Amino acid sequence: MKYRPEICMDPPNKRGTRLSRRYGDRFVETVLFSTAIVSILVMTMIFYFLTYESILSFKEVGILNMLMGEKWHPAGDIYGMLPIIVGSLIITVLALVINILVGIPLAIYLSELAGPWSREILKPAIELLAGVPSIVYGFLGVIMLVTYLERNFQMLTGRSILAGSILLGVMFIPALTTICEDALRAVPKEFKEGSLALGATKWQTIKHITLPAASSGIIAAVILNVGRIIGETMAALLVVGNIARLPIPFFDAFDRGAIFTSVIAGEMGEVAHGSLHYHSLFAVGFVLLMIVTVLNISADLIRTKIQKKFGGY
Amino acid sequence: MKIRPVPMLAIAIAMSMLISSLFYLFAQTKQIPIVPFWEGGLLACFILVAIFTIDTHRKDPKRTSIQWKLSKILFLGLDLAFLLFVFALMFTNLLSPTSEFKFAGMSAVFGYHLTLPFLVLVASFLVIKDSINLLYGYSPGGKEVLVFYMVRLSAVFTILLLTGIISVILYKGIGAISWEFITQPHYKLGQEGGISSCIEGTFWLVMGAMLISAPLGIGAAIYLNEYSRHQKLNRVIYIAVGALNGVPSVVYGLFGLAFLVATFGISLLAGSVILGLMNLPTIILTSQEALKSVPNSLREGSVALGASKWQTIRKVVVPSALPGVLTGLIIGVARAAGETAPIMWTAVTFSATSVHKVYGIVPDVTQPVNNLCYHLLNMIYFLGAWDVEQQAWGTALVLLALVLSINMVAVIVRNHYRKKISW
Numbered sequence: 001m002k003y004r005p006e007i008c009m010d011p012p013n014k015r016g017t018r019l020s021r022r023y024g025d026r027f028v029e030t031v032l033f034s035t036a037i038v039s040i041l042v043m044t045m046i047f048y049f050l051t052y053e054s055i056l057s058f059k060e061v062g063i064l065n066m067l068m069g070e071k072w073h074p075a076g077d078i079y080g081m082l083p084i085i086v087g088s089l090i091i092t093v094l095a096l097v098i099n100i101l102v103g104i105p106l107a108i109y110l111s112e113l114a115g116p117w118s119r120e121i122l123k124p125a126i127e128l129l130a131g132v133p134s135i136v137y138g139f140l141g142v143i144m145l146v147t148y149l150e151r152n153f154q155m156l157t158g159r160s161i162l163a164g165s166i167l168l169g170v171m172f173i174p175a176l177t178t179i180c181e182d183a184l185r186a187v188p189k190e191f192k193e194g195s196l197a198l199g200a201t202k203w204q205t206i207k208h209i210t211l212p213a214a215s216s217g218i219i220a221a222v223i224l225n226v227g228r229i230i231g232e233t234m235a236a237l238l239v240v241g242n243i244a245r246l247p248i249p250f251f252d253a254f255d256r257g258a259i260f261t262s263v264i265a266g267e268m269g270e271v272a273h274g275s276l277h278y279h280s281l282f283a284v285g286f287v288l289l290m291i292v293t294v295l296n297i298s299a300d301l302i303r304t305k306i307q308k309k310f311g312g313y
Numbered sequence: 314m315k316i317r318p319v320p321m322l323a324i325a326i327a328m329s330m331l332i333s334s335l336f337y338l339f340a341q342t343k344q345i346p347i348v349p350f351w352e353g354g355l356l357a358c359f360i361l362v363a364i365f366t367i368d369t370h371r372k373d374p375k376r377t378s379i380q381w382k383l384s385k386i387l388f389l390g391l392d393l394a395f396l397l398f399v400f401a402l403m404f405t406n407l408l409s410p411t412s413e414f415k416f417a418g419m420s421a422v423f424g425y426h427l428t429l430p431f432l433v434l435v436a437s438f439l440v441i442k443d444s445i446n447l448l449y450g451y452s453p454g455g456k457e458v459l460v461f462y463m464v465r466l467s468a469v470f471t472i473l474l475l476t477g478i479i480s481v482i483l484y485k486g487i488g489a490i491s492w493e494f495i496t497q498p499h500y501k502l503g504q505e506g507g508i509s510s511c512i513e514g515t516f517w518l519v520m521g522a523m524l525i526s527a528p529l530g531i532g533a534a535i536y537l538n539e540y541s542r543h544q545k546l547n548r549v550i551y552i553a554v555g556a557l558n559g560v561p562s563v564v565y566g567l568f569g570l571a572f573l574v575a576t577f578g579i580s581l582l583a584g585s586v587i588l589g590l591m592n593l594p595t596i597i598l599t600s601q602e603a604l605k606s607v608p609n610s611l612r613e614g615s616v617a618l619g620a621s622k623w624q625t626i627r628k629v630v631v632p633s634a635l636p637g638v639l640t641g642l643i644i645g646v647a648r649a650a651g652e653t654a655p656i657m658w659t660a661v662t663f664s665a666t667s668v669h670k671v672y673g674i675v676p677d678v679t680q681p682v683n684n685l686c687y688h689l690l691n692m693i694y695f696l697g698a699w700d701v702e703q704q705a706w707g708t709a710l711v712l713l714a715l716v717l718s719i720n721m722v723a724v725i726v727r728n729h730y731r732k733k734i735s736w
Contacts, residue, residue, distance in 0.1 A: 028623045029540055035532030036541070039597065040553040042590050046560060049571040105467040113461065114468070122468055124724050125475050131644075131720035132478060132713065133651030135686045139693055139709050140478065152341050153421035154413075170474065203457035224559065231561025233654035234686075238693060254421035261563045261654070268570070268658055285567040289560065296559035297552065
């Protein structure tokens with residue numbers, strides 16, 4: 001490299017006094033600052049518009065009637081969200097069971113057991129799975145899962161809460177696995193080595209040392225996944241059957257049901273702009289947004305809290 | 314450990330029963346021809362496990378070791394009783410091809426071809442569990458073997474899922490793909506013609522989304538990582554980004570409907586803005602991750618040479634973080650191409666024609682477009698009414714190929730640079 005003393009000899013502050021350069025830097029900082037503010041702006045705007053559009057229906061129907069009403073019947077202008085809430089609850093719980101049963105073992109396998117060769121295959125496979133569009137899952141669900149359930153359980157229609165739970169549970173395995181694996185990997189090696197040196201088996205080490213140490217990350221991942229499952233639209237819309245009524249008995253997963261997103265996506269297309277139905281669908285969206293935002297923030301808080309308390313990873 | 318034929322035989326028989334029952338659980342044939350094999354297998358497993366249990370009990374002179382605790386015996390007994398129960402169900406024809414069960418008013422019927430394989434599946438799993446436990450004398454080692462096999466199963470399941478999705482769509486959809494399918498718009502409600510207008514619409518929507526989200530996202534990441542000195546402001550922005558990341562896609566759709574459609578109508582512009590805003594958190598988070606991994610010594614070196622802050626960022630920090638930033642952008646492209654809910658009411662209509670261009674290059678942003686995802690959704694809705702299944706598989710194949718290949722590029726870019734760059 002060529003040594004150029006005339007540049008290096010110049011004291012930086014002397015060159016920095018050039019106006020264009022100083023104000024150029026200030027200008028760049030302002031521009032970058034405004035891009036950083038955009039996300040706050042968008043978040044407030046989303047909240048504002050959803051509140052603004054749904055307030056009318058909350059006023060007309062009444063907040064308690066809206067949240068606890070046992071019927072969702074747009075043709076009769078009856079808007080009660082209880083069937084939707086119950087449906088979402090059942091689907092989320094069932095989907096989460098499937099999700100955790102496969103997702104966490106997979107994360108354990110990736111972080112503790114897998115050799116370099118199987119990691120090399122599994123990691124990209126998981127990333128690709130995470131990229132499969134939800135409408136493709138929905139399509140396969142309609143064609144294969146729904147017909148399988150229909151034939152096997154002799155149901156009137158295979159579009160059911162169960163189909164939705166299976167599909168959503170399978171869909172979000174990659175999301176859970178990626179975060180859990182990061183949490184498991186962050187546990188320091190010394191912990192595991194100490195346990196192994198004391199004569200524990202590998203599984204005992206994982207069960208009593210690694211998993212508890214990574215618990216904050218795993219719990220946060222599970223809560224985030226609850227938000228994802230509740231918020232997934234296309235796959236749910238196509239397979240849950242989209243009939244918002246309380247299942248009888250209430251644990252009947254083979255009945256048709258509806259969740260927040262499927263109601264909005266299924267009915268918004270054909271609703272008159274500005275009608276009570278339109279505003280009620282915004283109200284459903286508002287409740288969904290509130291639930292998901294609370295889940296997201298609590299996941300964040302839980303992670304930091306457990307980390308502070310137990311020094312987890 | 315010396316090889317013991319008795320439990321090994323039990324495990325082998327149980328394995329074959331497990332696999333065959335899994336097959337029949339999914340094949341759902343009305344008749345199950347291998348019922349005699351299951352009967353014999355269950356009986357054999359019962360006898361083998363019982364013999365092995367008594368044998369180990371006899372060989373253990375003090376009978377004080379951990380495996381002879383009451384609870385262990387109890388569970389072993391229960392497992393064996395379940396085996397006998399399933400055997401009896403089959404042997405006495407209590408569970409015949411015509412039997413059906415209904416539980417507690419649920420709207421599903423559990424028939425013969427479902428319950429029998431399921432019971433055999435559970436029974437053979439129990440045999441495997443008990444045999445391995447007995448083989449290892451109920452030590453932690455046996456448990457480890459069991460648990461690790463189950464953990465490995467989850468990995469097998471994932472691989473099967475991915476290959477299953479890809480191969481099914483490839484197998485069914487490849488027949489629909491032709492030059493006409495790619496290059497012609499659809500007509501007769503999608504029954505004929507192709508998907509060229511959808512491909513075009515997807516392309517322009519993604520382009521517009523990236524035009525909005527890339528500068529905003531990268532700029533925000535640079536500000537957060539390089540400039541910001543206020544801890545509180547940072548915290549607020551992080552919370553907002555995290556919350557935005559979790560906002561369901563359908564809520565973005567509602568937001569667009571209330572906010573943009575009122576001013577711009579259903580248009581390419583509205584859809585692009587919404588998709589761009591939806592991508593924003595992903596791009597901020599991935600870019601920031603990449604910027605964070607640039608070591609401080611590079612920045613200090615540049616500043617020590619007299620470069621200003623912006624020069625340092627532009628010439629040193631951003632180029633070093635480029636692979637990570639690029640990966641984030643590519644993932645954003647794939648996400649924007651695969652989303653349906655945010656644009657359903659803001660940008661797409663099924664009847665939209667191909668994109669008009671002003672001056673031949675710039676698309677007219679005020680018109681609605683068609684989109685691959687939305688086209689597929691409509692095909693699914695039409696499935697019962699018209700014969701469009703072939704078209705639907707073709708559309709799904711094109712969409713999946715597009716999204717997965719973009720994701721693949723992201724993976725390759727990252728892996729390539731990860732090997733190359735080492736601080």
